[in-house]
Structures are given as C-alpha cells and as structure tokens.
Amino acid sequence: xxxxxxxxxVENPLHLSFRNPHWPxxxxxxxxxxxxxxxxxxxxxxxxxxxxQIRMQNxxxxxxxxxxxxxxxxxxxWHAQPPLYIICKQRRNNINNVTPLAYYYxxxxxxxxxxxxxxxVQSRLLGSLEPLRNAFQEVTNYLRYNTAKGYYWExxxxxxxxxxxxxxxxxxxxxxxxxxxxNFQKTRTFMLLDQLLAELPADEAIEPLELKPAxxxxxxxxxxxxVFAEPTGRGSGKSAANHE
Numbered sequence: 367x368x369x370x371x372x373x374x375x376v377e378n379p380l381h382l383s384f385r386n387p388h389w390p391x392x393x394x395x396x397x398x399x400x401x402x403x404x405x406x407x408x409x410x411x412x413x414x415x416x417x418x419q420i421r422m423q424n425x426x427x428x429x430x431x432x433x434x435x436x437x438x439x440x441x442x443x444w445h446a447q448p449p450l451y452i453i454c455k456q457r458r459n460n461i462n463n464v465t466p467l468a469y470y471y472x473x474x475x476x477x478x479x480x481x482x483x484x485x486x487v488q489s490r491l492l493g494s495l496e497p498l499r500n501a502f503q504e505v506t507n508y509l510r511y512n513t514a515k516g517y518y519w520e521x522x523x524x525x526x527x528x529x530x531x532x533x534x535x536x537x538x539x540x541x542x543x544x545x546x547x548x549n550f551q552k553t554r555t556f557m558l559l560d561q562l563l564a565e566l567p568a569d570e571a572i573e574p575l576e577l578k579p580a581x582x583x584x585x586x587x588x589x590x591x592x593v594f595a596e597p598t599g600r601g602s603g604k605s606a607a608n609h610e
Contacts, residue, residue, distance in 0.1 A: 391475030
C-alpha cells in the first residue's frame with residue numbers, strides 16, 4: 367500500500383474504502399470493531415490520535431474510560447447494529463466538550479466515510495444538471511416564432527390524448543366568439559400607431575383650408591315656379607261658353 371506520508375494529489379476520502387483481508391467480516395463484534403478500525407493500513411485512521419497512544423502504552427483499562435481523560439483526536443464506537451457499525455472521529459477539548467469531525471461506517475468488513483450534508487447536496491445538484499440540460503435541448507427543438515403569433519410551441523408526432531367527453535349543461539351553451547387578433551398583434555399594432563403618430567403629429571399632417579369670402583359680383587339665381595299648361599278639354603269648353 368502507498369505510504370500516506372508521500373506527497374501527491376489528495377484523493378477525496380468519500381471515494382475511498384478500506385478492507386482488512388486478514389480479518390474475517392463475521393468475526394467483527396462491537397467489542398473489537400475499534401481494533402479492526404485502528405490499524406496503520408487504514409487510511410482513515412490518524413496515527414497521532416489518542417487511540418494510538420493507548421495502544422502503544424498497553425493500558426488495561428477500557429478504551430472509553432481512558433479517552434474521557436485525554437484531549438485530542440479520538441475514535442469511539444457511536445452505534446452498533448451488526449453487521450453495521452458507526453465510528454465517530456471527534457476532537458475532545460475537555461471532559462465535557464467534544465467536537466465531531468467525521469463519521470465512518472463499517473459494514474461486512476468494508477470501511478467507508480459517511481458524506482456530510484454539503485457533499486450530499488452538491489452531489490445531487492451535479493447529478494440533476496445533465497437531465498436538465500437534456501430537457502432544455504429537447505424543448506428548444508419545438509420552439510417556433512411567427513410575426514403574427516409570436517413565440518409558440520409546435521410538437522410534431524406527439525401522441526394525441528383522448529379526453530373523455532362529459533355531458534354537462536355548459537356543452538349546450540354557445541361557444542364565445544374567438545378573438546380575431548392575438549395579444550401580440552394588438553401590442554404590435556399599438557406600437558406602430560404610436561411610432562407613426564410621433565413621426566407625423568396630428569396638427570401638422572393636414573393643413574386647414576382657407577375659405578375665400580364671397581364677392582359682390584356673385585349673385586344668387588332665383589328659382590321660378592314651373593308653369594303647367596291647362597288641359598285642352600277645359601279650355602275649349604270655356605271658350606264655347608263665352609261665345610254664347
């Protein structure tokens with residue numbers, strides 16, 4: 367195994383794991399899981415921890431009792447549910463003050479570092495970027511633009527969804543008259559009219575006509591009443607009576 371003291375690119379501990387081939391997984395118990403974890407070959411284990419000092423001094427007292435009176439990096443068994451064991455890496459400042467640094471879980475002899483909240487959220491966000499990018503690229507293929515309609519969607523070859531017809535009173539009512547122009551057309555028309563009005567104001571577009579006063583030579587013709595001719599029969603009868 368590569369020495370941990372060598373300089374080089376630091377790997378993400380979340381991508382690493384450790385397994386001791388000389389220790390059968392079925393032999394791991396809550397009493398010896400710390401012995402399985404606290405070995406030099408394990409890259410998750412800090413050789414300068416309090417656990418290593420206890421191992422070097424061969425203290426016969428329980429490890430938990432010794433760690434309570436020591437200050438520094440410590441490894442304790444946080445939870446045990448065979449074959450799952452959770453080990454906590456903590457910094458003990460005093461007897462009553464402890465700061466957790468990391469958590470490791472041992473399952474079937476494999477040791478992994480538990481991810482923190484930041485790593486979990488970052489991983490989920492990075493995993494969702496590719497599906498979102500593919501979705502936007504797929505949607506842009508159906509985007510269309512028309513000067514009359516504006517932006518609209520055109521899905522070709524999509525399956526037609528059959529909607530069930532419901533017999534209601536609203537079906538019997540007359541459908542409202544659809545508008546002959548869209549909102550985009552109305553907005554565009556009003557904009558063109560405002561631009562035209564700004565270029566050609568209403569008071570300068572049409573010059574008023576000057577009316578000339580009437581002269582003395584002009585005269586108004588009087589209309590004469592029409593003269594109708596009398597019927598011939600009446601005229602002859604009156605003349606005959608006068609002769610008599």
